[in-house]
Amino acid sequence: xxxxxxxxxxxxxxxxxxxxxxxxxxxxxxxxxxxxxxxxxxxxxxxxxxxxxxxxxxxxxxxxxxxxxxxxxxxxxxxxxxxxxxxxxxxxxxxxxxxxxxxxxxxxxxxxxxxxxxxxxxxxxxxxxxxxxxxxxxxxxxxxxxxxxxxxxxxxxxxxxxxxxxxxxxxxxxxxxxxxxxxxxxxxxxxxxxxxxxxxxxxxxxxxxxxxxxxxxxxxxxxxxxxxxxxxxxxxxxxxxxxxxxxxxxxxxxxxxxxxxxxxxxxxxxxxxxxx
Numbered sequence: 394x395x396x397x398x399x400x401x402x403x404x405x406x407x408x409x410x411x412x413x414x415x416x417x418x419x420x421x422x423x424x425x426x427x428x429x430x431x432x433x434x435x436x437x438x439x440x441x442x443x444x445x446x447x448x449x450x451x452x453x454x455x456x457x458x459x460x461x462x463x464x465x466x467x468x469x470x471x472x473x474x475x476x477x478x479x480x481x482x483x484x485x486x487x488x489x490x491x492x493x494x495x496x497x498x499x500x501x502x503x504x505x506x507x508x509x510x511x512x513x514x515x516x517x518x519x520x521x522x523x524x525x526x527x528x529x530x531x532x533x534x535x536x537x538x539x540x541x542x543x544x545x546x547x548x549x550x551x552x553x554x555x556x557x558x559x560x561x562x563x564x565x566x567x568x569x570x571x572x573x574x575x576x577x578x579x580x581x582x583x584x585x586x587x588x589x590x591x592x593x594x595x596x597x598x599x600x601x602x603x604x605x606x607x608x609x610x611x612x613x614x615x616x617x618x619x620x621x622x623x624x625x626x627x628x629x630x631x632x633x634x635x636x637x638x639x640x641x642x643x644x645x646x647x648x649x650x651x652x653x654x655x656x657x658x659x660x661x662x663x664x665x666x667x668x669x
Contacts, residue, residue, distance in 0.1 A: 420536045421590040422628055426668035431472040433664025435488065435637065438465050440657040441519070443553050445505040445574035447650040453502040454655075460517040460555070461496030470662065479531060482541070486525040490658070493518035504555050505572030514558040521656065522550040523639075527584055537590040544583050547604070547615055549643055551576045551654045574652045578643040580604055580613040594625045598635075614642040623666065631666040 423429070439457060446452035457464055468491070474484040498513045509515065529543035555572045582604035590596040602617035621635030637660065644653040 420593055421596060422625065422668050423588060423590070423596060424534065424536075424539055426629075427476050429472075429474040429476075429666060429668045431470075431633070431664045431666040433470050433633070433662055435468045435470055435658075435660060435662050436465070437468060437490070437637075437658045437660035439490070440464065442653075442655040443504075443519070443574070444653040444655075445553075445572060445650070446653070447503075447506040450503045450506055450508075450650075452650075453504065454653075455502055455504055455555075457519075459498075459500055459502065460519065460553075461494035461515065462492045462517065462519060463494075465660075466490065466492055470664070472664075479534065481531070482529050484525075484527045484529070484545075486523075488523040488525075490521040490523075491519070498557070505574055507555065507557060507570045507572035509555070509557045516554075516556040516558075518552075518554045520550075520552045521654075524548040524550070529584070529586065539588045540586075541588075542583075542585045544581060547580045547582050547602070547617075547641075549576065549578045549580065549641060549654070551578075551643075576643060576645045576652045576654055578611055578613060578645060578654075580611070580615055580641075580643065581606075582615050582617070584617075595622070596625075597622050610646045612644040612646070614640075616640040619662075621662070621664075629668050631668070633662075633664040633666060635662050636660070637662050 441457050442454040444452055444454045468489050470486065470488045472486040474482060476482040495516050498509050498511055498515050501511050502509050525545065525547050527543055527545035529541040531539060531541050533540045552575045556569065558569045582602050584600060584602040586600040588596065588598050598621045600619045604613060604615035606613060617639050619635060619637045621633050623631045623633040625631045640657045642655045644651055
């Protein structure tokens with residue numbers, strides 16, 4: 394996998410700041426408060442291709458439409474950041490995406506050794522929990538801006554369940570089959586964040602993340618971009634709005650096949666933050 398181009402691009406951007414000392418004074422609370430807690434919501438547009446390939450079955454990716462799920466949904470998010478000192482800070486985030494639906498299958502596919510035929514009654518559910526853990530290092534900080542880089546883990550906890558029911562020999566009996574695929578993928582990634590305060594009240598934050606690697610039974614590809622503007626109502630309380638994009642293609646190789654989740658999320662975020 395090609396790591397050279399993304400790493401080189403990051404080095405070009407950050408190299409002018411690598412030797413700049415940290416400013417002792419900072420005006421904006423984001424740069425001085427040790428703790429920052431944010432809760433909010435995410436109105437997202439989703440694209441997903443889910444595959445539970447098993448031996449002796451042709452792999453069939455299943456999209457949200459085939460599962461009867463919406464491509465737009467609301468979800469919640471919780472974030473916490475701890476600033477240990479002017480150089481180091483640590484953060485954790487949780488995002489949840491969950492949907493369920495019932496429909497009549499309009500296309501045929503297989504999932505976890507279950508053959509779904511056209512006309513079969515389906516009950517489906519999809520849950521994707523995302524946990525993000527980061528350790529970040531300050532390259533440059535002034536009284537109104539900060540550039541940090543670092544890395545961490547983007548842990549995906551995915552679970553999809555498909556139940557199919559069909560009538561056999563008229564109405565004499567019904568067959569019910571269930572296919573399920575779960576994937577917990579801890580994907581390490583590189584991140585960079587830039588913060589800038591235009592005034593003591595109004596600020597913006599931009600974060601980008603990247604990963605592409607294979608290890609053990611996992612193959613992973615990850616892209617992340619977040620833009621956020623915040624207005625401080627008080628010195629501690631802030632209101633934010635922004636845009637977020639995440640593209641995650643994770644595969645777990647099993648003895649009997651593989652599970653693959655190829656998912657993209659994009660949409661607007663709103664949040665309420667408290668710093669102390």
